[in-house]
Amino acid sequence: VIDQIRLWQLDTERMLATQGYLFKDFDDYREYIEICNFADDIGVVSWRNDKKGMFFANKVDQIKDFMRTRKKANEGK
């Protein structure tokens, strides 16, 4: 029955498309996990892969601010 329901769903929406940005090529895993967790907490992460160190966000403004603040804090050390 679950398979059938899945098929019906696919009938109406075979692919779900979300606009946004892919974040990748982080300097290190800590940078990735801090930024990704922040983005996840504010609910803008559509997809993440901790192994690959990549995530997809549908909104970037708050992430940009967070990264800016984070960079400043790290420079101060």
Add this chain to the structure above:
Amino acid sequence: MFSYFLDSLHRDTGKLGIRTLVECDPSIKSIIVNIDNDKNDYIIEDLDESHLLIKDNMVSQLKAKLEDRLKETVPIVENDSDSDRDVK
């Protein structure tokens, strides 16, 4: 990383346009990969078994092509009442 992000954001909003994340069933994904094999016009990055990164300006074209492929492969059943009861 930060400069990379600004660069990529600039590129994204400029020449390439915003990217689109496509989430679909693995079987649908394999069809999309197959469509892309012709010209490599759609997929930017293969993310996992059910996610692809697609060029934003190509999404509607890809949807149309996917519909065409599915019409070719899935036969349309006519006069089907969707009920098992009419099977006697």
